Amino acid sequence: MNIFVYFESNPEFFLFSVFLLSLLVGSFLNVVIYRIPIMLKREWKADCIGFLSDELDQKEFNPEQYAHHINEETFNLSVPRSRCPSCGHKITALENIPVLSWLFLKAKCSQCQSSISIRYPIIELSTALLSVLVAYYFGVxxxxxxxxxxxxxxxxxxxxxxxxxxxxxxxxxxxxxxxxxxxxxxxxxxxxxxxxxxxxxxxxxxxxxxxxxxxxxxxxxxxxxxxxxxxxxxxxxxxxxxxxxxxxxxxxxxxxxxxxxxxxxxxxxxxxxxxxxxxxxxxxxxxxxxxxxxxxxxxxxx
Incomplete structure (x- = not known):
């Protein structure tokens, strides 16, 4: 059966599917919101260092001064794995379930017990609710x-x-x-x-x-x-x-x-x-x- 036909005949399941999908998307948006600005700033730093190295001679420009910027670890939307900002604990798959993990962990890191901001589940839940609203309004x-x-x-x-x-x-x-x-x-x-x-x-x-x-x-x-x-x-x-x-x-x-x-x-x-x-x-x-x-x-x- 065509998935569109199935969704049209089962609108509740359609909205529920959108809700679940959007919860996962909301979890990914938390990553995007945090990492994209950092990625941009690193890119700008690299561009500035490249410009300086091209424009200035060796006496004026010391590459070693900027080595820690040049040799920074790979940082994008998938690498490195999400981790606790306080202790560096890598977040496991079970600790990364939208909304539920935050509730199960009682808003605390499983290792160091530092607080996990309520902002993360709010973004996940808001993404899901707004998405269901769009799906309900515009249909399949x-x-x-x-x-x-x-x-x-x-x-x-x-x-x-x-x-x-x-x-x-x-x-x-x-x-x-x-x-x-x-x-x-x-x-x-x-x-x-x-x-x-x-x-x-x-x-x-x-x-x-x-x-x-x-x-x-x-x-x-x-x-x-x-x-x-x-x-x-x-x-x-x-x-x-x-x-x-x-x-x-x-x-x-x-x-x-x-x-x-x-x-x-x-x-x-x-x-x-x-x-x-x-x-x-x-x-x-x-x-x-x-x-x-x-x-x-x-x-x-x-």
């Missing part, structure tokens, strides 16, 4: 699988930006192009023209905003990653979704930013990552964008 189709990939990407980008204020190109750009490719193949719900215009408009809108802000304040108010993230959302959701995404992200971002300054005394000069707000607004627009716009039009009597 190839486009749903693509939207699950988009959802997982937005979660990873949000957390990386929250931690490091980075939105890595090696995540953002491939997913942006995937959104356009889906339109080319006819899998997406929007046309190729709508997708391309959405990507272009998404980038240019925030580019103009950032340039105006820099002209007025003489400061950089937005990173290039934010521009590419909105371009990504435009490629997937179309240019028509951009006004709502911008409104929701700016509204929530302003509330959170003002709250941090007033209630927690955060320095207003410390930048606040905008990526999580863009990603959240994009996800809301994906599921309920039409309903929100219709509610507004009814409220305005249009």
């Amino acid at each position: 189709q190839w486009y749903t699988l693509a939207l699950l990939v988009l959802t997982w990407t937005l979660i990873a980008l949000s957390m990386i930006d929250f931690d490091t204020q980075l939105l890595p190109d090696n995540i953002t750009l491939p997913i942006l192009w995937l959104g356009i490719l889906l339109s080319v193949l006819g899998i997406s719900s929007i046309s190729l023209m709508t997708s391309v215009i959405g990507a272009i408009a998404g980038y240019l809108i925030l580019w103009f905003v950032s340039q105006i802000f820099k002209l007025v304040t003489k400061k950089d108010g937005m990173g290039g990653g934010d521009l590419k993230l909105l371009a990504l959302l435009g490629a997937w959701l179309g240019w028509q979704a951009l006004p709502l995404i911008l409104f929701l992200s700016a509204f929530v971002g302003a509330i959170v930013g003002i709250s941090l300054i007033i209630f927690l005394g955060r320095d207003k000069n410390i930048p606040i990552p905008f990526g999580p707000y863009l990603a959240s607004a994009g996800f809301i627009s994906l599921l309920w964008g039409e309903q929100i716009k219709q509610f507004y039009f009814n409220l305005a009597g249009i």
Whole structure:
């Protein structure tokens, strides 16, 4: 029996399968969120060392000074194995079961008993729940699988930006192009023209905003990653979704930013990552964008 037919005739099993798969993906996202920024920084270090060695003569550049950077152990998404940051204990397969292992271990390392952050099961469970929401809303189709990939990407980008204020190109750009490719193949719900215009408009809108802000304040108010993230959302959701995404992200971002300054005394000069707000607004627009716009039009009597 075709798997799509089976899922359509057993929607509960379909949602349960998405839940289990997304729990595993959430566990992998924890790895991505932690390791991608470290991998990027190591790559930048290597590029800087290579540049210095090319530009400076031997008297000015001492390779031994940078040997510990050059000879660092292999570090990518699969190597080395995950380990406890306190004692170095390598995490076993039984200790790496999403959510359940954290509960079974009582949020402590099995060797040194140091605390394991609740953030890990929260990301795993949030990934699963948001994925089930997407699967329930869009049903059994190839486009749903693509939207699950988009959802997982937005979660990873949000957390990386929250931690490091980075939105890595090696995540953002491939997913942006995937959104356009889906339109080319006819899998997406929007046309190729709508997708391309959405990507272009998404980038240019925030580019103009950032340039105006820099002209007025003489400061950089937005990173290039934010521009590419909105371009990504435009490629997937179309240019028509951009006004709502911008409104929701700016509204929530302003509330959170003002709250941090007033209630927690955060320095207003410390930048606040905008990526999580863009990603959240994009996800809301994906599921309920039409309903929100219709509610507004009814409220305005249009």
